[in-house]
Amino acid sequence: MIETRARIIDGKASAQLVRARVRERCDALKQRGVTPGLVVVLVGEDPASQVYVKNKDKAATEAGFAVRTLRRPATISQGELLALVRELNGDPSVHGILVQLPLPKGLDSDAIVRALDPAKDVDGLHPENVAALAMGAPGLVPCTPAGCIELCDQLGAKLAGKRVVVIGRSMLVGKPFALLALARDATVTICHSKTADLPAVCREADVLVAAVGRPEMVKADWIRPGAIVLDVGINRLADGRLVGDVDFAGASAVAGAITPVPGGVGPMTIAMLMANTLTAAARRSGHLDLAYGR
Numbered sequence: 001m002i003e004t005r006a007r008i009i010d011g012k013a014s015a016q017l018v019r020a021r022v023r024e025r026c027d028a029l030k031q032r033g034v035t036p037g038l039v040v041v042l043v044g045e046d047p048a049s050q051v052y053v054k055n056k057d058k059a060a061t062e063a064g065f066a067v068r069t070l071r072r073p074a075t076i077s078q079g080e081l082l083a084l085v086r087e088l089n090g091d092p093s094v095h096g097i098l099v100q101l102p103l104p105k106g107l108d109s110d111a112i113v114r115a116l117d118p119a120k121d122v123d124g125l126h127p128e129n130v131a132a133l134a135m136g137a138p139g140l141v142p143c144t145p146a147g148c149i150e151l152c153d154q155l156g157a158k159l160a161g162k163r164v165v166v167i168g169r170s171m172l173v174g175k176p177f178a179l180l181a182l183a184r185d186a187t188v189t190i191c192h193s194k195t196a197d198l199p200a201v202c203r204e205a206d207v208l209v210a211a212v213g214r215p216e217m218v219k220a221d222w223i224r225p226g227a228i229v230l231d232v233g234i235n236r237l238a239d240g241r242l243v244g245d246v247d248f249a250g251a252s253a254v255a256g257a258i259t260p261v262p263g264g265v266g267p268m269t270i271a272m273l274m275a276n277t278l279t280a281a282a283r284r285s286g287h288l289d290l291a292y293g294r
C-alpha cells in the first residue's frame with residue numbers, strides 16, 4: 001500500500017466555484033439587459049459527442065445563459081454547415097458558438113473553425129484567438145488549458161519563475177497551456193513524442209502537465225518531490241476503468257498536489273467554456289467589468 005502524500009486537487013469543487021462566479025456575473029449582465037447566448041452545433045451521432053453536448057447544454061442552462069443545441073445529420077454538406085455558422089455569426093443574440101469536434105468524415109473542421117466569428121469562438125481555436133494568445137493580446141483561450149491555469153490559481157500556486165513542463169504539443173491543450181504559463185512568467189518546456197529522456201526533463205518541473213493520451217505513462221520517479229501534477233489525459237482501459245496519463249497511485253506519493261482522473265482537469269473544461277461564453281457576451285455588450293475574472 002503506497003502512502004499518499006500529495007494534496008488531491010478537487011476539480012469538481014474548483015469547477016463549481018468557477019460556475020458560481022459565472023452565474024453571478026450572468027445575473028448582473030441580465031440586470032443590464034444582456035442575456036449571454038450560447039449555441040452548440042452537434043453534427044452526426046457520435047456517442048461521446050452527444051454526452052459532451054448534453055453536459056454543456058446543462059451547464060449553460062444552470063449558468064443562466066440562453067442555450068440552444070442545433071443538431072444536424074452527418075450528411076450535412078460543408079456548404080450547409082458554413083452557411084449555418086455564418087447565420088450564427090450574424091445573430092446578435094448569440095455570443096458564443098461551439099461546433100462540437102470531431103466532425104464526421106468528409107467535413108473540413110479547420111475551414112469551419114476559420115469561418116467562426118473569432119469573438120464568438122468560445123473554444124478558442126480560431127487562428128485569430130491562437131495569435132492573440134501567442135501575442136499576449138485579449139482573445140478567447142481554449143477551455144482545458146485555461147482550466148489548468150485556473151486550478152493553479154485556486155491552489156495559490158504562483159507560476160512566475162517556476163519550471164513548468166508540459167507533455168504534449170496539441171493546439172487544444174499542450175501549446176496553449178505552454179503559452180498561458182509563459183504569460184505568467186514561468187520557464188516553460190514543451191515535450192512531445194520525440195523528446196529525448198522525457199523522465200529527466202519531467203523531473204525538472206515544479207509544475208508538470210500531462211496531455212498525451214497514454215494511460216499512466218508518467219511514473220512516480222519522473223516527478224520532482226512536491227511538484228504540482230496536472231493530468232489532462234482521459235484514457236479508457238480494456239477493463240472499463242478511466243485513467244489519466246499519470247500513474248496516480250505512484251505519483252501521489254511523490255507530488256505535492258495532483259489531479260485525479262476523473263474529477264480533476266475534466267470538470268474544469270466545461271466550467272471554462274461557461275467562463276468564455278460569459279466573457280464573449282460581456283465584451284460584445286461593452287460590459288467589460290463582467291467578463292470572467294477573479
Ligand code: NDP
Pocket residue numbers: 144167168169170171172173174191192193194195198211212213214232233234235265266267269
Ligand atoms: P493529441 O493526440 O492531439 O496530442 C498528444 C500529444 O502527446 C502530442 O503532442 C504527442 O507528440 C504527445 N505524445 C504522444 N506520445 C508521446 C510519448 N510517448 N511521449 C511524449 N509525448 C507523446 O492529444 P490532445 O492534446 O488532444 O489530448 C491529450 C489527452 O488529453 C488525451 O487523453 C485527451 O483525451 C485528453 N483531453 C482531455 C480533456 C479534458 O477535458 N480533460 C480535453 C482535451 C483532451 P507529437 O506531437 O510528437 O505526436
